[in-house]
Amino acid sequence: MSAPEIQVQNPDDPGMGHGSFGWRVDEPTKFYSAPADRNKVVILPTIVSRLADENDGLVLECGSGSGQHMAALAPQLPKLRFQPSEYEGHPNPRANRQDVDKIKGSIAAYCGNIPNVLPPITLDATALATSTVAAGLSAVIAINIIHVSPPVVMDGLISGAGTKLKPGGWLFFYGPFMRDGVITGEGNQKFQASLQALNPEYSLRDIAVIKAKGSSNGLELVEEVYHEASNNYLLCLQKQ
Secondary structure, X not given: OOOOOOOEOOOOOOOOOOOOEEEEOOOOOOEEEHHHHHHHHHHHHHHHHHHOOOOOOEEEEOOOOOOHHHHHHHHHOOOOEEEEEEOOOOOOOOOOOOXXXXXXXXXXXXXXXXXXXXXXXXXXXXXXXXXXXXXXXXEEEEEOOHHHOOHHHHHHHHHHHHHHEEEEEEEEEEEOEEEOOEXXXXXXXXXXXXXXXXXXXXXXXXXXXXXXXXHHOOEEEEEEEEEOOOOEEEEEEEEO
């Protein structure tokens, strides 16, 4: 039997997204994202496998959104600590700028009873390298972030990971990408057009560019995990 559908308040209100995004009716302090529920099933096993041998350390998630990813991931890696973070950005391309304290409240509501998850912080990913986040991180995670933000966010995450990760640490990007300037699949092509119409700085990012920028910051792209159902990739870059 499938789980009952989560009901959200004002699902057609673009203030925090629409359709399968919104504040839950049953638990109003929690924001709900149906894509986050779907994504965690395909993304997290690879992340868990990459971090399974870590006996201690800190994992930073940039753009934690509702908190659903973190709530699913942290219990699977109890030896690690997890730092969720958010910024006063846009939770999806059609949404207005979000109240960062309110969305951090959602993260806390999902993760507050998980002992290895720290309270969420406000973090501008463009300034990760110079932020107060401690160096020696085991991983940096960014799920569905860099295509709905200006290129400086991608650049900040890559340079920040190069600075803050320990040797052998991981930077994980998940989302839709292009390769060598080519976008495959009609769905991603239409999505690219809609992103560009909303903001010319939004775009599917090029895997080749990420690989090159990673290399310049001491990160090697060692695995691309393709998810056919969504035509998305999980990119795994390791600090050398």
